[in-house]
Structure formats: C-alpha cells, structure tokens
Amino acid sequence: MKKRFFLLIILLLCGYFVVQEITQDPLKKLDIREGLADEKALEGEYRTIVISKDQVYKGDLLLVNREYPVQQEAIKSDVVSLYQNEDLVQGYRLQDDTIQVSESMGRVFVEMVQAAQKDNINNFIINSGFRSMEEQERLFSEMTPGIAMAAGFSEHNLGLALDIGSTTMKIEHAPEGKWLEKNSWKYGFILRYPKDKTEITGTMFEPWHYRYVGLPHSAISKKKNFSLEEYLAYLREQKKLVVPFDGETYEIYYYPISEVITIDVPINKNYQISGDNMGGVIVTISSDKLV
C-alpha cells in the first residue's frame, strides 16, 4: 500500500516537472507562421517608405563571412569605448581598456548579464568587441592561420560581435558559457559559430563568439537551430513570416533589392530595416519598441 502511494507521488512529481518545463520554455510556445501574413496583423493604415540599394549593406542582420565582407556603411555608428563608459560595464569585467562596442548592443549585454546574475552566474568578461580594419589586419597577420579573419571579413569589424569569456575557466566548460548558450537568444544574441554548423559557417566552433541580431530573429534561429547563413536563406525563401512571441506579433518581410523600392508599413507600428549583405533587405514590424 505504502509502495503504491510513493509510486503515485513520484508519477505526480514527474508530471509536474514536465509541465513546468513546457510552460517555462518560451521557445516551445514560439509559433512561426510561414508564408502569407495573417489578416489581423496587417490591419490599419499604412505609410510608404523608400528603400534604396545601400540599405542592403546596413543593419543588425548582415551576413559577414569569407564570401560577404563588411562594407563601409555597415560599421555601427554608435561604437564607444567600454572603459570610458562605466554605466556599460556593470556586472562583468573587461580584458583591457581598449575594448569598444556598439553602445546599443552594450546596453543589451548589460541587461543580459544582470539576468544571468539572478541565476547566480557572475563571472563574465569581454575579451573583444569592435575591431577597426587596421586592428583586424594586425590580428590576422599575428595569429596562427585560421584563427582570425582577414580585415573586412570579421563580424568584429561591424561592432555587433562580442568574444565573451569566464574569469574562472574556459568558456566552453564554464557556467557562463552554458548559460549564454541556453539564454542569450532572449536578448537578441546568437552563438555564431556552433559546433554542429562548421561546414555551413566555414568557421571552427567558437564557444565565445556571440553576435547580436536582435529579436525575434535570435528566437527563431534558436527554435529552428539555424546558423545565420541558414536563417537568412530561410527568410529569402519564405519572404513573409508572422511570429507571435512574448505578447508581441512580429511580421518579417524579405525583399530582394536590385534598385530602389517602396514598401508600405503600418502607421501605428514600429519597424526596423536591415540588409542581409547579399542583395536583400529584411523589414521587421512590431507594435512594441524593438530592442
């Protein structure tokens, strides 16, 4: 009789943890609607915006790899020194006083570090952020071949990449690395060179290198286990996505750009435009302010 009672308790507990796991994992609830956008998301008045060809080379979704180098207009305009901006260095350390990042990305990073602290993960360090072309050239010539990219072919030249470490051990073994791999997508970051994507990215596994792409792109990439190369190919193929997520409905549109185009965006919503660095632009519409 006692045995049965205990078995029942164990079964109930298992059920409870399974339910907890499902309700607590927001990725499980992420519903990606491919193809035609739904009517409701498209209600309301519109205004027409003009997108010129140079937009292809600007924005947070640019693909940078051996095939697609950083164009001059792609370099983030809000790059700042972290050492000189104390409010951007909270809860983590800097490897040295020369590290620079895009200010807006730096603010999201602080938010992410604060969230990690709530989970008792406290030992982050930034080892590298924005690198000028000259700096990249110097690294490329000094490093063992295959470690650093040539100038103009590194995401660090954009200002949207961070090499993140742990002050206690190598990032791949550290709780910091595990936390980032699990949670960074919630803040718009992706692990850019995962172990299982080396053939697609053409880059070895880099557990420290995180790239900012913004929400909801990081969430969709995580849910579908896409590298940035795969995600952008997917957008190009789908052309339209509607993604209800975290109380918000995002609409994502892909347009090939060979000349100036005009598109309609809802008057009462926010939108963000980014090129893919390959010949297209992605328009992300949301009613809330995008981070």
Ligand SMILES: [Zn+2]
């Ligand atoms: Zn890196």
